[in-house]
Amino acid sequence: MTLKFALLGAGRIGKVHARAISGNPDAELAFVADAVADAAKAISEQYGCRVSTIDEIAADPTVDAVIICTPTNTHADLIEKFAQAGKAIFCEKPVDLDVTRAEACLKVVRETGAKLMLGFQRRYDPHFSAVKKAITDGRIGDVEMIQIVSRDPGAPPMDYIKSSGGIFRDMTIHDFDMARFLLDEEPVTVYATASVLTDKAIKGVDFDSASVTLTTASGKHCTISNSRRATYGYDQRVEVHGSKGTVAVENQRPVTIDVATAEGFTRPALHDFFMTRYVEAYAAEIAALVSVVKGGASPSPSGEDGLRALVLADAAFRSAKQGVVVTL
Amino acid sequence: MTLKFALLGAGRIGKVHARAISGNPDAELAFVADAVADAAKAISEQYGCRVSTIDEIAADPTVDAVIICTPTNTHADLIEKFAQAGKAIFCEKPVDLDVTRAEACLKVVRETGAKLMLGFQRRYDPHFSAVKKAITDGRIGDVEMIQIVSRDPGAPPMDYIKSSGGIFRDMTIHDFDMARFLLDEEPVTVYATASVLTDKAIKGVDFDSASVTLTTASGKHCTISNSRRATYGYDQRVEVHGSKGTVAVENQRPVTIDVATAEGFTRPALHDFFMTRYVEAYAAEIAALVSVVKGGASPSPSGEDGLRALVLADAAFRSAKQGVVVTL
Amino acid sequence: MTLKFALLGAGRIGKVHARAISGNPDAELAFVADAVADAAKAISEQYGCRVSTIDEIAADPTVDAVIICTPTNTHADLIEKFAQAGKAIFCEKPVDLDVTRAEACLKVVRETGAKLMLGFQRRYDPHFSAVKKAITDGRIGDVEMIQIVSRDPGAPPMDYIKSSGGIFRDMTIHDFDMARFLLDEEPVTVYATASVLTDKAIKGVDFDSASVTLTTASGKHCTISNSRRATYGYDQRVEVHGSKGTVAVENQRPVTIDVATAEGFTRPALHDFFMTRYVEAYAAEIAALVSVVKGGASPSPSGEDGLRALVLADAAFRSAKQGVVVTL
Amino acid sequence: MTLKFALLGAGRIGKVHARAISGNPDAELAFVADAVADAAKAISEQYGCRVSTIDEIAADPTVDAVIICTPTNTHADLIEKFAQAGKAIFCEKPVDLDVTRAEACLKVVRETGAKLMLGFQRRYDPHFSAVKKAITDGRIGDVEMIQIVSRDPGAPPMDYIKSSGGIFRDMTIHDFDMARFLLDEEPVTVYATASVLTDKAIKGVDFDSASVTLTTASGKHCTISNSRRATYGYDQRVEVHGSKGTVAVENQRPVTIDVATAEGFTRPALHDFFMTRYVEAYAAEIAALVSVVKGGASPSPSGEDGLRALVLADAAFRSAKQGVVVTL
Structure with a gap:
């Protein structure tokens, strides 16, 4: 049985999900809705789905699941609406930038029994999920220390930054999810330091460089290193050190040739960003959602x-702002 | 304008092309034909195309191009038929196992002015094509010596081997195309030695291990090393040595983690075979065909x-059989 | 002119320096002194130098330089003695575990004008010094963020740990020197968290796992990750992220083969410890000392x-003990 | 007991052995002889050994072993002389460029019972010997196919080339030894093709680019690829494919940093030549000689x-000259 999906939001990440849905044999992209008519139309034409509205989609009994890719400040409302409409929901992170609002929204989700999946796609990347599997298979023993390095090729536009909630809620949040995924134990302290190093224009608005350390009750550590600018491409690494060994994800590049000359051995730069780096993750994410539904x-x-x-993310922000260690 | 494709042959490689066509925004898989009804039906259901026959497809004016994935002994006849029908043709290698028959077929292609593209997909692999680009960009100077290593994970079934034309026409032929593609000069001598090392059952029927050396008039060399069995996966490498440097393709693996323990550092095995290794190549091949059409x-x-x-391939076979250097 | 060296302390690290001196064409190991007669004798026989005493060496006008490899609690006294005797001095880290005592000692060094070099050998490792050179050559632009990973194969004996001053003064101190060497700016805040993960016996005596973050006035960060146990060998890495790129040191292994089987691709473990990992660094360190003298x-x-x-190190210890960020 | 060595020939490779002997605790370089007085004097001063003559060394009962690094055309005579003098002999390859002369010389060695070791140092390189060990440990099963790539950074001076016996006897000979070492079975056919690609001045005198294929009676193959010019340094690789897997030696570089910029990831060039690449091999070779003596x-x-x-080498030369496969 093929599941019918509706896509809410036809922007950059919406397109990524549309492609993933169209490639899944058990899923069909039936509807798309976007405040920008042209954006919805483009998706509609490429994938042969109908342009619709949020209300129509919520009311349509044939819709099995919605993919929420609208602006962050609409997420909580939409989750609640579709939870009450009895749809399975996939929502891009975060539920809301405000913890209280997010909690209220999740209360509705619990009460309605709706199925809600969040968009931390790295868990579904074949390389990161192989790290998780290596851990659960016992190959490195007990997890002790984790290093996450996550660098974007370049900073997003200033408009985006202003409404993003800041680097910790926008960028590091993926690393926080990865840290929790791999630590398998909740962090109890957060230390973060952040600065503006890549672009002075960001000063006063946000940070662009951050280092975070999490610790757990049993004494595990996780350090996260973020930069909004990496000249060599989208840098996405994790390394987990355990009692029996270490497992690491290597960076991915679209082309893997090695050119040796008198200047040395040169391999090409990494992927240019998440749309190409995480193609397989987005596909696996939709497949997982299908299983959930x-x-x-x-x-x-x-x-x-x-x-x-x-x-x-909130704790990290407070730590960086006040220069203190935050205990959760 | 979306091009209409018909798939002839719905076996292993046919499925690969069906998938590539379905992922191309300018192509539509409209028809499938196969002597085995169930095979055609499976493709039909997965991609929403019509089951048809070779004659209907040839006669249908809406068909722009055919993809020939039928058994080798039907290739030349089908190419001629569709050339005369005015269709663009993509045919899996080889045109025919017999050079004379292949030449006759290509004569028909020339006379009809049909567009014919052969299925040596490696030219479209992003890594191999990056090697070609590094050469044409002048990064390694003049090409001097090439090493190609090509090892299959395991030997095909004996039935397949018997009708394959032997290792040189079936397996090494991809390497001969790559050699010509990268040398940019025709080989003038061929030396090959071959033996049965991986499976004694192959003895008398074919070889499973072969080393080939090609030379060109200007003194360039190319060595090819083939084995029908590599325990660690599908091994596909090429290295080109030039006057200013060397360019090499690294092997691809589906998962790139590195696990370090007291036993050392272990990365996973390579792709299991061409269907997963060359996904991007098959997609690029179809895109190239669209451009041609x-x-x-x-x-x-x-x-x-x-x-x-x-x-x-024929020269290599003669060289290996007779233990002589063959001059072309 | 060959310089005459005297070695004070014939233990594990003393032997390393004896070997480095004997391999330097401008240096001669003339004397060795050790409280343990057999240890001194062993060095004497292997390198053909004379067993002597500290007082004799200080009084001998032919001695150009001394190498202090005695227990830590003797360092400051010996540095002062040989500074007053007019010898060039190389001393293993630290000058003293107590900052006040170390400051007093360095005052004597300044007043006597003695040449004193400390034993942070990593600065002389060809790989780490190539990182420094890449930075000063401008290859990565302005330094922004540094990651140092430093893991020992196994914890030292409990007796050693007890008198070592703790992980920060004994092990991380090398990383602090490397951080300062590469940051080229003094840290102004120190955050450290530490725990006992590898061996419960260490609990209450010291830590065996530590994460440290340093920040500088201009907003650069450096994170250090330490563990006293790495099953796969002596793990010594650094990565410096800058405005134009990143430079990283790869780990070294004594044997670099790659074995591919059905289980994957396996490379051997790393060096077993500093004596083999830093052979070239110790040689270059002695060569640098010769230039100084x-x-x-x-x-x-x-x-x-x-x-x-x-x-x-002291700040890190206080941070880890009290769970606070320490401002210097 | 320390063995007394005499060095015959104080040129480039003589210096390499002098250094290796001086670093071996069981060996002492006691004498050096060279037709060029200054060359002998330089070694004498650096290592504190006596300048002597061939006759004196042969007559001196305290000499345990001689290291022959004189010009090739003196090797056979010197081997015979020192065999008759009862010394252990290490001789740089080859015994002689003429097979008949070499056979006569070896007859003398056998008759005198002299211990003779040849200078194919790669067998003692830790990486190549680890390949051999991986094979004998059964990690890759039965050896089937070998690829050897051996490229010099640049061609030697024309004078050297003229008296070298040609690329096969001078350069490929190391690869022939490695092939025999790893195949563990004698080659029965030799095919070689060679050309002049790197330097036209070599034309008519020698080749600078060669590809060789060896086969054994049981059907194993070994291909060798040689070039006299590699812009990126001294390229020394081998890969052995077996029934259970493959083992490969990675290239060595003196500095292993990786610099990532917008242009890609760049690692430094390889070693500049054998004197630095094979330092450990030369040391292990002397240690092996000590064990022999x-x-x-x-x-x-x-x-x-x-x-x-x-x-x-002779068979390869004939194959390349005549364009035929040579059966041994």
């Missing part, structure tokens, strides 16, 4: 996972 | 390229 | 460098 | 190994 699996990451990552 | 580009590899690779 | 070069790292690394 | 071990590679490599 069809019944068996429970959503991962859940709304609760999204909330906890947000709490860490 | 739409008008601008000339087919690469052409029918002539297929013929020349076959001539090298 | 012969006149031109100023000692690097200096006694002042040693002091500053110690101050960072 | 002290009694237990039999020389590896032996004089017979040297002869067999020379026979392969």
Whole structure:
């Protein structure tokens, strides 16, 4: 049975999901809605789906699941609306930039029994999920220390930055989710330091460079290193050190040739950003969502996972602003 | 304008092309034909195309191009039929196992002015094509020596081997095309040695291990190393040594983690075979075919390229059988 | 002119320096002194030098330089003694575990004008010094963020740990020196968290796992990750992220083969510890010392460098103990 | 007991051995002889050994072993002289450029019972010997196919080339020895093709680019690829494919940093030549010689190994000249 999906929001990440849905044999992109008519039309033409509205989609009994890719400040309202409409929901992170609002929204989700999955796609990347599997398979023993390096090729536009909630809620939040995913234990302290190093225009608005350390009750550590600018491409690494060994994800590049000359050995730069780096992750994410909707699996990451990552982001922001260690 | 494709042959490689066509925004898989009804039906259901027959497809004016994935002994007849029907043609290698028959077929192609592209997909792999680009960009100077290593994970079934034309026409032929593609000069001598090392059952029927050396008039060399069995996956490498440097393709693996323990650092095995290793190549191949059909580009590899690779395969076979150097 | 060296302390690290001196064409190991007669004798026989005493060596006008490899609690006294005797001095880190005592000692060094070089050998490792050179050559632009990973294969004996001053003064101190060397700016805040993860017996005596973050006035960050146990060998990495790019040191292994089987691709473990990992660094360190003694070069790292690394270690210890960020 | 060595020939490779001997605790460089007085004097001063003559060394009962690094045309005579003098002999390859002369020389060695070890140092390189060990440990099963790539950074001076015996006897001979070492079975056919690609001045005198294929009676293959010019340094690789897997030696570089910029990821060039690449091999070679002289071990590679490599070189030369496959 093919599931019918509706896409809410036809922007950059909406397109990514439309492509992933169209490539899944058990999913069909049936509807698309966007405040910008042209954006919705483009998706409609490329994938042969109908342009619709949020209300129509909520009311349509044939719709199995919605993919929420609208602006962040609409997420909580839409989640609640579709939870009440009995649809399965996939929502891009975060539920809301405000923890209280997010909690209220998740209460509705619980009460309606709606299936909600959050968009931390890295959990579904074949390389990152292989790291998780190496851990659960016992190959490195007990997890002790984690290093996450996450660098964007370049900073987003200033408008985006202003409404993003800041680097910790916008960028590091993916690393917080990864940290929780791999630590398998909740962080109890957060230390963060952040500065503006890549673009002075960001000063006063946000940070562009951040280092974060999380610790857990049992004494595990996780350090996260973020920069908004990496000249060599989208840098996405994680390394987990355990009692029996270490497992690391290597960076991915679209072309893997090695050119040796008198100047040395040169391999090409990395992927240019998440749309190409995480193609397989987005596909696997939709496949996981299909499993959730069809019944068996429970959503991962859940709304609760999204909330906890947000709490860490808030703590990191406070730590960086005040120069203190925050205890949760 | 979306081009209408018909798929002839719904076996292993046919499925690969069906998937590539369905992922191309300018192509539509309209028809499928296969002697095995169930095979055609499976493709039909997965991609929403019609089951048809070769004659209907040839007669249908809406069909722009055919993809020939039928058994080798039908290739030349089908190419001629569809050339005469005025369709663009993509045919899996080889045109025919017999050089004379292949030449006759290509004569028909020339006379009809049909567009014929051969299925040496490696030319379209992003890594191999980056090697070609590094050469044409002058990064390694003049090409001098090439090493190609090509090892399959395991030997095909004995039935397949028996009708395959032997390792040189079936497996090495891809390497001969790559050699010609990168040398940019025709080989004039061929030396090959071959033996049965991986499976004694192959003895008397074919070889499973082969080393080939090609030389050109200007003194360039190319060595090819083939084995039908590599325990660690599908091994596909090429290295080109030039006057200013060397360019090499690294092997691809589906998962790139590195696990370090007391036993050392372990990365996972390579792709299991061409269907996963060359996903991007098959997609790019179809995109190239679309460009050919739409008008601008000339087919690469052409029918002539297929013929020349076959001539090298025949020479290699004679060299290996007789223990002599064959001059072309 | 060959310089005459005297070695004070014939233990593990003393042997390393004896070997480095014997391999230097401008240096001669003339004397060795050790409280343990057999240890001194072993060095004497292997390198053909005389067993002597500290007082004799200080009084001998032919001695150009001394290498202090005695227990830490003797360092400051010996540095002062040999500074007053007019010898060039190389001393293993630290000058003293107590900052006040170290400052008093360095005052004597300044007053006597003695040449004092501290034993942070990593600065002389060809790989780490190539990182420094890449930075000063401008290849990565302005330094922004540094990651140092430093893991020992296994914890030292409990007796050693007890008198070592703790992980920050004993192990991380090398990383603090490397951080200062590469940041080229003094840290102004120190955050450290530490725990006992590898061996419960260490609990209450010391930590075995530590994460440290340093920040500078201009907003640069450096994170350090330490563990006393790495099953796969001596893990020594650094990565410097700058405005134009990133430079990283790869780990070294004594044997670099890659074995591919059905289980994957396996490379051997890393070096077993500093004696084999830093052979070239120790040789280059002695060569640098020769240059210092012969006149031109100023000692690097200096006694002042040693002091500053110690101050960072003390701050890290306080941060880890009290769970606060320490401002210097 | 320290063994007394005499060095015959104080040129480039003589210096390499002098250094290796001086670093071996069981060996002492006691004498050096060279037709060029200054060359002998330089070694004498650096290592504190006596300048002597060939006759004196042969007559001196305290000399345990001689290291022959004189011009090739003196090797056979010197081996015979020192065999008759009862010394252990290490001789740089080849015994002689003429097989008949080499055979006569080895006859004398056998009759005198002299211990003779040939200078194919790669067998003692830690990386190549780890490949051999991986094979004998059964990690890759039965050896099937070998690829050797061996490229020099640049061609030697024309004078050297003229008296070298040609690329096969001078350069490929090391690869022939490695092939025999790893195949563990004698080659029965040799095919070689060679050309002048790197420097036209070599034309008519020698080749600078060669591809060789060896086969054994059981059907194993070995291909060798040689070039006299590699802009990126001294390229020394081998890969052995077996029934259970493959083992490969990675290239060595003196500095292993990786610089990532917008242009990609760049690692430095390889070693500049054998003097730096094979430092550890030369040291291990002397250690092996010490074991041979002290009694237990039999020389590896032996004089017979040297002869067999020379026979392969002669066959390759004939194959390349005449364009035929040579059967041994």
